[in-house]
Amino acid sequence: MKLYTTITALLLACSAWAADMYYDGLYFNIISENELILVHHGDVVEEYDYLEYYLTVENNYTNLNPRIVIPDRLNYNGVTYTVTTIDYSAFMGCKHLTHITMPETITRIEGAAFEGCSSLVSINLPEGLSYLGYRAFFGCVSLSNLTLPSTIEDINYGALDSTAWLANQPNGVVYINDILYGYNGKLPNSAFIRVKDGTRKIADEAFAYCTQLYYIAIPGSVKTIGRSAFYGCTSLARVDFSPGLEDLFGDAFAGCKSLTHLVLPDGLKWIECVHLDGCDALQSVTIPASVEEVSSGGNECYTSVSPSVTIRYAGTKAQWDDIAGYLFEDEASTPTVICSDGKY
Numbered sequence: 001m002k003l004y005t006t007i008t009a010l011l012l013a014c015s016a017w018a019a020d021m022y023y024d025g026l027y028f029n030i031i032s033e034n035e036l037i038l039v040h041h042g043d044v045v046e047e048y049d050y051l052e053y054y055l056t057v058e059n060n061y062t063n064l065n066p067r068i069v070i071p072d073r074l075n076y077n078g079v080t081y082t083v084t085t086i087d088y089s090a091f092m093g094c095k096h097l098t099h100i101t102m103p104e105t106i107t108r109i110e111g112a113a114f115e116g117c118s119s120l121v122s123i124n125l126p127e128g129l130s131y132l133g134y135r136a137f138f139g140c141v142s143l144s145n146l147t148l149p150s151t152i153e154d155i156n157y158g159a160l161d162s163t164a165w166l167a168n169q170p171n172g173v174v175y176i177n178d179i180l181y182g183y184n185g186k187l188p189n190s191a192f193i194r195v196k197d198g199t200r201k202i203a204d205e206a207f208a209y210c211t212q213l214y215y216i217a218i219p220g221s222v223k224t225i226g227r228s229a230f231y232g233c234t235s236l237a238r239v240d241f242s243p244g245l246e247d248l249f250g251d252a253f254a255g256c257k258s259l260t261h262l263v264l265p266d267g268l269k270w271i272e273c274v275h276l277d278g279c280d281a282l283q284s285v286t287i288p289a290s291v292e293e294v295s296s297g298g299n300e301c302y303t304s305v306s307p308s309v310t311i312r313y314a315g316t317k318a319q320w321d322d323i324a325g326y327l328f329e330d331e332a333s334t335p336t337v338i339c340s341d342g343k344y
Contacts, residue, residue, distance in 0.1 A: 019039055020036075021076060023074055025041060025068075026038055026040075026041055027039050027040040027041070028074065028083065031084075031085065034079070034080065034081055034082060035081060035083075035085075036081045036082065036083045036084065037084070037085040037086070038070060038083060038085070038086045038087060039087040040090055041068065041094065066096050066097055066099065067098060068091075068099070069101040070101065072103030072104065082105050083103060083106065084105055085107065085109075085110065086102075086106060086108070086110060086113045087110050087113065088111050088112055088113065089112045089113065090113050090114075091113060091114045091117055092112050092116055092117075093115070093116045093117070094114075094116075094120075095118050095119055096119055097114075097117050097119060097120050099120070099121065099122050099123070100114075100120065100122075101124060102124055102125065102126055104126040104128055105126075105128070106126055106128070107129060108131045108133070109125075109129065109133060109136050110136070111133035111134040111135055111136060111156065112133070112135045113133065113136050114136060115136070115137070115138045115139055115140075116138070116139045116140075117137075117139070117140050117143075118139060118141050118142060120137075120143050121144060122143075122145035123143065123146060124147065125146065125147060125148060127149045127150065127151055128151050129149050129152060130151055130152060130153045130154065131152070131153065132152065132155045132156060132159040132160075133159065134157050134158055134204070135156075135157075135158040135159065136156070136160075137159060138158050138159070138161050138163075139162045140162070140163045141162060141163065141164060142164055143165055144164035146160075146163070146165040148177070152179070153177075154179075154201070155176060155179055155203050157204035157226070157227070158205065160181065161182075166182075166184060169184045170184070171184055171185030172184065172185065173193060173196070175199065178198060178199055178200040178201070178221075179200065179202075180196075180199050180201065180202045180203060180222075182205070182206045182207070183206070183207060183210055187210050187212035187213055188212060190212065190214040190215075191212050191213050191214055192216070193207075193213065193215075193216045193217070194216075195216065195217065195218050195222060196219075197219045199219065199222050200221060200222065200223055200224070201222065201224040201225075202218070202222060202224070202226055203229070204228060204229065204249070205228045205229065205231065206226065206229045207230050207233055208230070208231040208232055208233075209231070209232040209233070210233050211233065212235060213230070213233045213235060213236050214235050214258075215236075215237065215239075215240075216230075216236070216239055218240065218241050218242065219242050219244070220242035220244025221244060222244060223244065223247065224245075224247045224248075224249070225245065225247070225248050225249060225252050226249050226252070227249040227250050227251055228250075228251040230252055230253050230256060231251050231252070231253075231254050231255050232278075233253075233256050234255065234257050234258060236253075236256045236258055236259055237259060239253070239259070241264065243266045244265065244267060245264070245267065245268050246267065246268060246270065247269065248268060248270070248271045249272045250275045251275045251277075252275075254275050254278055255277065255278035255279070256278070256282075257278055257279060257280040257281060258281055259282055260281050260282060260283050261283060261285075261286075262276075262284070262286070264286060264287055264288060264291075265288065266288045266290055267290050268287075268288055268291050269291060269292050269293075270292060270293050270294075271291060271295070272295045273294070273295065274287075274305050274311070274324075275305075276305050279306075279309075283309065283310065284309065284310045284312055285305075285309060285310075285311050286313075286314070287311060287312070287314065288314050289313070289314040289315035289319065291315075291323055292323065293323055294323050305335045306335065307334060307335055308335075309335045310335065310336045310337075310338060311336065311337045311338070312338050313337060313338070313339045313340070314340060315339060315340060316339055316340055317339045317342060317344050320337060320339050321344075
């Protein structure tokens with residue numbers, strides 16, 4: 001459904017919580033010469049402390065329309081702007097909201113946008129939507145009527161956790177398009193999972209704290225393993241990769257205390273930290289020469305690899321120095337790194 005709406009915008013520069021444009025209880029900011037982001041719904045909140053904000057908006061939303069229609073375009077001073085994004089926490093805590101009608105122009109829903117909207121039962125996510133931010137619908141316990149578009153390319157952690165939609169999925173691995181989102185229900189002891197061929201990404205925290213997971217086989221179609229994907233899988237003892245993985249995010253295998261050897265596949269290009277806190281049994285990590293960068297990700301990665309672990313790198317010492325040598329500078333207690341031409 002398309003809504004072409006012409007408005008006279010209310011400028012809010014004098015407010016502590018400023019926005020560029022206002023329409024029908026919705027506040028918008030201009031993010032490019034012709035794009036808008038929906039930043040807030042309801043009364044202006046003067047203090048943006050997370051807890052205070054969450055408590056305040058519950059009262060602000062009490063008397064608002066429980067059915068919201070987001071316009072696709074707004075006109076201001078002769079310029080037509082397209083609404084493309086719903087911002088972080090735009091509707092967070094709106095417990096009285098029951099239905100959202102979203103235009104086809106929306107391509108991104110940022111983190112916590114609808115978190116805690118416990119009465120929300122229905123929302124149409126348009127074809128063209130490509131991104132769901134972390135905890136975007138977290139805590140929407142009544143949300144059962146949800147159709148996910150084929151255009152979604154990335155889903156951040158917890159985006160659909162604690163929703164009726166997720167609870168109603170069959171027990172087992174939950175896929176959203178070519179993304180492995182997570183596991184619904186409880187795994188059996190010593191569980192084996194073979195990721196479906198054609199899966200492109202294993203999402204952030206997809207199997208976090210699945211303590212019964214023992215063995216996982218990952219096909220070559222998987223290009224990305226998200227942050228903390230297997231965090232706290234304390235029984236995980238075997239990970240089999242087929243070549244194809246390109247990006248491995250931080251903490252992916254942290255807390256896997258039964259894992260003894262981790263052999264990363266040929267073709268891997270980027271690692272966000274060799275972050276292996278809590279891998280008590282780990283003896284070795286094998287890293288292929290195809291890796292172009294080991295990023296710090298803002299963390300001191302070297303502190304999370306036990307000195308008892310051996311890192312086996314298929315490239316030369318000079319190559320290792322280029323991609324990751326700085327991670328171990330000036331550290332008295334570091335892992336042993338063995339390269340193709342000797343110990344680093």
